Amino acid sequence: MKIRIKFTKTGHMRFIGHLDILRYFQKLMRRAEVDIKYSEGFSPHPVMSFAQPLGLGDTSEGEYVDIEVQSTESSAAMLRRLNEKSCPEIRMLKYVQIADETRRSNAMSNVAAADYQILFRKEAPDESALQAMLAQETLVVKRKTKTKEMETDIRPMILSWELGEEGLFVRLATGSTANCKPDTLIEAYDHFRGVTPPPCACHFHRLEMYACREGLFVPLYQLGEELL
């Protein structure tokens, strides 16, 4: 039985890297005595699949991990059990059963977009600069891979944006086909304005991750069903 868990990563947990989050969940599953499936062999570990790692320093209220269990209680009971054994800054929000489908259908491969709240901590954002930048047809950024530098147009990956009192809200294409991280967007914005910002000028907070179903963006947990 496949289960999808939505969780938060807030506060000081933003300094815990992705690999450590994985280890955290392995232990959490044991503490909460989740009847999870383990890998075979001499060092068994719970089989888990995380969607789209979060950058170190970023926070989120829309993280996902898929697990496989042999048995389970209701969603409410499982949320209670997991949260009891978790630290206050990692909270489970959803525990839903997802269709078994194929092996490739996991949280990771489902992701098509993500919402972010970008907080400007050093100076207020320059709305007209943002507008001018995003009014362009293309927005080419240089990205370095291990071996070469590539030019990518991220403009089509910026699906929507809105500047509010609480920062910049953006929906960015995320996943294996097209992927734009919020820091890439902010780098482009700084480059566009020709400024070099101080360190930690922005804080990135992920709000939700989506799959694309018939042209619509659906939060990942909505692909599953609550267990009653």
Added chain:
Amino acid sequence: MSTRKLALSDEILMSVEKPARYIGGEINCVYKKKDEVSIRFAMCFPDVYEIGMSHLGIQILYDMFNSWDDVWCERVYSPWPDLDAVMRREQIPLFALESQEPIREFDFLGITIQYEMCYTNILQVLDLAQIPLWAGERGEDDPIVIGGGPCAYNPEPLAPFFDLFYIGEGETQYAPMMELYKKNREQGGSRQDFLQACAMLPGIYVPSLYTTTYQDDGTIAAFSPTKEGIPARIRKEIVSDVSRTYYPDKPLVPFMQVTQDRVVLEIQRGCIRGCRFCQAGQIYRPVRERSLDFLKEKAIRMLESTGCGEISLSSLSSSDYSQLKELVYFLIEETQKRHVNISLPSLRIDAFSLDVMNKIQDVKKSSLTFAPEAGTQRMRDVINKGLTEEDILHGAGQAFRGGWSKVKLYFMLGQPGETDEDVMGIARLAERIAEEYYEIPKEERNGKCQITSSTSFFVPKPFTPFQWAPMNTAEEFLRKAYLVKDTMRAQKNQKSLRYHYHEADVTMLEGVLARGDRRIAPVILRAYQKGCLFDSWNEYFDDRKWKEAFEEEGISPDFYTIRERSLEEILPWDFIDCGVTKRFLKQEYERAMAGIVTPNCRMRCSGCGAAVFGGGVCFENTN
């Protein structure tokens, strides 16, 4: 807890490696309200977080202190050099992980001293905490700085930096010490009043109340208390019933990967064997076993409360635990049910351990470990290592037939009385193990074998029969390492043999610090001021700076390392009574030089002196 403010800003945390080292908040860490406790204790392991968090002793004491309502014990580790630089530049005082508040506001700073190469890190911790380095310069508001752990058995090189040392196991005297502290405070007593009162507690050494004089040749003339009534000798503290004492049900679970990412079950304290090079084998005498029920219960509770994927047994020689079989088979059953790994270090290779290993690990990938410590039987008799070549070849042979093909061997170079024959014997033993492997018909073995030998350089330690012995020089050490290497290379199976050896410089320094006296303290300070830090880390150890520090202080390292001490000499640690008598150690040194083996405690008691503690193995057969 989530509103807890961090001591370091985001800018700093994001600019250093592994910020998770500095944020606290781990699973099972303890929070109390500071106005509701009367004593705040900072427990420090002076090395990086990943090392310090892997240490069982701290987990035990952390649990003990926090089980007391009026004490809040928090943790602190050495900031890594990247953060160290930032903290100095921005004058950020060193803080405890839980409250994130400066250590200098605490009542106590307890530092566990596990190895000599952390001494400059101790100064770093004091310095960053903005506590005066010299105990004599501390004021009424500074924390009381306590040293403990194995290196406290020769506290002298660090004596001027500590207000007091706790000699022995921490479970016994901290409760009375905390009571004394509260009473002293209520009565308006001073720091000095408190220290004097502590000096009367068993196991507590207050260095400022003792003085050393020296002879013309540099050896100690006398060591004595400066005040009447202060005890001249200090006996170590031990827990007599190790099944009825503090042990955490809920050990801390770090967020980041640490050196030992597992729960640890300490099955016994001490060792019956009495290897003559081994300090732990003497200072933790007598052997005391924890009961099977105690261990079973703790194992389950710790696994449940941490969710760890591995459990490990800990002791100096697990095979000597009398109920090992029951314990191990119980753990195998429990861990398989829970999908948890089990690791069993320091097991003698025999039919039982091979059967167990077969059940718990992948034979093809894992390796067998032997610690012969010396290359020839003659030399193993000298060091009283009761492991014969026959044991090794037989054990390895059995394992090879069971599918194993990798062996790890650990040796020491430079032990007293070692000849070139003994040195070459290391390579020859490795060769013979390889031969044992290739005797198995080709079809029945698993490709090539891999025999990896490692040598470390021997450092004589206080409270061992070799405490009087001269060390080899650095040149001699390296010559011996090359001799092993060349001998390996000249052998038939050289392609199956691997050899590693350590650097000699750091060993020489360890030698000075291990058997040093109070005159070494200024050298440590000077080395620290020159920038020495994290000396146990290859990439940070700077031998040149240390050499300058010795020179500038006019101290000759050779006096402490390569000089042979006379059996009559007053040694800097003689005032400590670890149970084992100096008479016994002398006798053992003489027997070593004559190549006579001494039986272990279960075969026959040798009257080492540790029976004064009235428990453990010394009394196993008396009722």
